[in-house]
Amino acid sequence: DTGVSQNPRHKITKRGQNVTFRCDPISEHNRLYWYRQTLGQGPEFLTYFQNEAQLEKSRLLSDRFSAERPKGSFSTLEIQRTEQGDSAMYLCASSPLFGGGTTRTDTQYFGPGTRLTVL
Amino acid sequence: DQQVKQNSPSLSVQEGRISILNCDYTNSMFDYFLWYKKYPAEGPTFLISISSIKDKNEDGRFTVFLNKSAKHLSLHIVPSQPGDSAVYFCAASALGTGGFKTIFGAGTRLFVKA
Numbered sequence: 001d002t003g004v005s006q007n008p009r010h011k012i013t014k015r016g017q018n019v020t021f022r023c024d025p026i027s028e029h030n031r032l033y034w035y036r037q038t039l040g041q042g043p044e045f046l047t048y049f050q051n052e053a054q055l056e057k058s059r060l061l062s063d064r065f066s067a068e069r070p071k072g073s074f075s076t077l078e079i080q081r082t083e084q085g086d087s088a089m090y091l092c093a094s095s096p097l098f099g100g101g102t103t104r105t106d107t108q109y110f111g112p113g114t115r116l117t118v119l
Numbered sequence: 120d121q122q123v124k125q126n127s128p129s130l131s132v133q134e135g136r137i138s139i140l141n142c143d144y145t146n147s148m149f150d151y152f153l154w155y156k157k158y159p160a161e162g163p164t165f166l167i168s169i170s171s172i173k174d175k176n177e178d179g180r181f182t183v184f185l186n187k188s189a190k191h192l193s194l195h196i197v198p199s200q201p202g203d204s205a206v207y208f209c210a211a212s213a214l215g216t217g218g219f220k221t222i223f224g225a226g227t228r229l230f231v232k233a
Contacts, residue, residue: 004162033221042123042208042223043163056220091162106212106221107153110162 002026004111006092012117013082020078021114025094032075033108034067035091036060043091043110049075082118089113122146123211125224132231138196140227142209145190149211149222154183154194157206157226166207167194199231 005024013019025032030051035043046065048056051072061067064082069075079086093108124143132138140154150171155163169176169183169192176183182195196203209224 006162035223040128040225042125042210042225045220045222048220093162106151107165107168108221109165110155112160112162 004092004094004109006090006111006114008114009112010115010117012119014119015084016081018078018080019082019116020076021090021092021116023075023077023092023111025074025092026096026109027073028096029094029109030072030097031095031105031108032069033093033095034075034077035093037089037091037113038087046077079116082116084118087116087118089115121225122149123209123222123224125207125209125227127227128225129228129230132199132229134201134231134233135198138194138199138203138229138231140194140196140207140209140229142192142194142224143190144192144211146211146213146222147190148213150214151212152183152185152192153210153212153221154181155208155210155223156203157208163208196229199229201231201233204229204231 007022032049034046037043045058047067049069064080067077091113093110095108153168154166156166157163167178167181167183169185185192206226206228208226210221212221
């Protein structure tokens, strides 16, 4: 049973550098989400893909952030010119096309996250 | 603007007793509610959900209650076990223009004492 995987698990970078994270969703899931979580807070929505189409972006996603899902499978999140305020846990989640029982299709399954530290 | 609020940052319960975690929401467009559990160094794990057309959903030791008029939901864990010690996130979802959007609360850390 392969769940959602994220790489790398940890990333330390210097301010001003670019970083890229990868997410591999559960294979039959066509929806993919990116969230950011800071200490003491819940996950904050960043963006959402249905297959390869990016359908929604949060105001939190500044011009320095870009996400892609080129073939509707894995996704990448890039942060350009990182700032110390970008330090957070970046979570990826996926959800299926069809629900099951009482579970709706937007029930999301999360990866372990990538912890970014910007020095 | 916190649309989903978990006002108790932490809760401590004796093993075998009931744990009750509370959540309030403000957006009446939310029609699906979820609870996630998170252990350190892991992503949140889906626990249980409830649609707005129901007022109760039960799965083993976990029951979620929804009071739409009060915009309040709660998660009951009975009996509580030490392995239940984790951070619990309440989340709410609504169908938007681009698809489903899920908003999470800040979480409640549950400690179950043996």
